[in-house]
Amino acid sequence: MFVDKAKIYLKGGDGGDGLVAFRREKYVAEGGPAGGDGGNGGDIIFRVDEGLRTLMDFKYQKHFKAARGEKGKPKNQHGANAEDLILRVPPGTTVTDSDTGEVIVDLVQHGQEAVIARGGRGGRGNVRFATPSNPAPYIAENGEEGQERYVELELKVMADVGLVGFPSVGKSTLLSVVSAAKPKTGAYHFTTITPNLGVVSVGDDRSFVMADLPGLIEGAHEGVGLGHEFLRHVERTRVILHVIDMAATEGRDPVQDYRQINRELELYNAKLAERPQIIVANKMDIPDAEANLERFREELAQDGEVPEIIPISAATRQGVQDMIYKAADLLDTIPVAPAVEEVGELEERKVYRLEKTDELEDFVIKRDNEVYVVEGAALERLMKRTQLQSYDAFVRLSRILRKSGVEQALREQGAEDGDTIRIGEYEFEFVEKD
Incomplete structure (x- = not known):
């Protein structure tokens, strides 16, 4: 099962309480304070694991709580800090605070870590509060509570190249031809309902990851046909291969298909309109495809567009190798690092501001x-x-x-x-x- 969204509850571990204790030793009539500090609570840390492909681990378990720090001990011994709770997520996971909508972190690289819910500090024992005026204080602190929050996880597939287009234009067939991936194919719409990934070997010691993304339809940017569920994965791709059924086997016009898909991409995210794109004219082995391709070129030229068009047939593999080389050459000119989501500005709050001290700030x-x-x-x-x-x-x-x-x-x-x-x-x- 492919799971690409999840909402979970996190709570960092509470800090351990500090201790009120005094020295009780033979021949020491009035021992001083000796209460140790409590240990810090454990943090909840997200770590990227490139071996994961979905958020399936968060489908059934939605509550996570880190361990509490140990209480302070006599003889000025500190309680042990709790171990951190490590949660593994796949590359391409965006973590958002459910209450504020703020993007906390964008996790994209293997091994990358981020503290999402911090553990509380341990409370101080009474040895910390001894002063000349009060050398034997009965004061200790409770441990601080760990950070508590609901977060939303959203997975956007990490791929170098993304295949986009209307349903049944041959995207899944193309992926199965150029890689070892075996996506489901069939003579009906929406055969692909989740992204499929495959590694494409170029043949000259180069390779790249290709994603077969579910088909888009008109109104996808508004969520029609699960549009948002599909479009989010396009954001991670560095190059878009726009696959068009040039034989018009579904009765649609290739020119209108091309313009409609680009419009949906732009309406969903304006930056996608600037993403490098190669047009793949598929099903060129079918009659009327050549005539449609000629008309396609002419109509785009009349609008001042001269895009790169590569005619192929995924079924017969005609032109497929040329398409692979073109995509690899284009990838060589594009930075590998994906764009990180911008964090929105937090809403400004009016506060009663007084002089800052070690204990209190604003209230x-x-x-x-x-x-x-x-x-x-x-x-x-x-x-x-x-x-x-x-x-x-x-x-x-x-x-x-x-x-x-x-x-x-x-x-x-x-x-x-x-x-x-x-x-x-x-x-x-x-x-x-x-």
């Missing part, structure tokens, strides 16, 4: 009825890391909120003594100090 304050809600990624991470059951930790949190300007910002927004403040999942009472 916003809004009203939810009578509750003041303080939002900010760094602030919410701080809340989750803080072990609020510890008095020392709570005092430290209050000091950070005050020094970072959160308290002052709340006053400017109208917060008064006794008002409810919500930060993440936690609610507090605003208290004005004398």
Whole structure:
């Protein structure tokens, strides 16, 4: 089964919690803090494997979660970092954030890796919080939560040459003739419903990968006839072989076929109109093909077009070797690296910007009825890391909120003594100090 799209859920591993511990040794009356840091959670990494051809591995398993970091240990021993979770994907896989639509990465080369969901940092143990004024702190941090996201995987077949054209023009037959690939062929439309790949040997120590792409029809750029499912694979090809039934065995006009397919390509992606293209006039062994080819050349010339046209017959192999040489020569002039998808600009957000500190950066304050809600990624991470059951930790949190300007910002927004403040999942009472 060929699977070229998948939506999956990823969660990086949570960091391990830091530990509150103290030295307990013989002859040491008052041992200092000795709680170690928690280990980092595992990342989820996508790695390109050229042995894969589909996204079949993600059809039945759609949830992936990396391991959590180990908790901190006594005697200032750090917890172990969790192992990363490696997911293998085929070349040509584009990874997109489902919520924002942002292209995260375009994976095209064997062995290429990208971290898609990062693991959380381990929490610090109490040895990290010792100060001259508080040499024995009962403060440790919870591990940071791993990154959580839904992503969409889209596979665009990686091939040097792509065969495009209307259904039943002979694309599958041509691929079976020039390579060892055995695509399904038949005397009916849409025999090919998934891309087929084959390696073409030129005969002079050169070779290239050819893709037989499913047939296109009018309206394909709008998704008609599964158009989008087919057209996405054309984007990866470096050269387009536009196969035309020059004998008009289906009763269509070769000139109209040529113009319609090019129009569908351009409407789907304007850059495809600039892609190098060779016209392959197929079925030249059938009567009337020569006359149609002559008319085809004349009508294109009247429009100022003088494209390269190679007459062939996939059935008798007439002209096929010439076509292979032409394609190989053209490929030699084109860079191998495929175009990487452009990442769209993120939507601009208005934030309440205050002085940046080691703990907090930007945050916003809004009203939810009578509750003041303080939002900010760094602030919410701080809340989750803080072990609020510890008095020392709570005092430290209050000091950070005050020094970072959160308290002052709340006053400017109208917060008064006794008002409810919500930060993440936690609610507090605003208290004005004398």
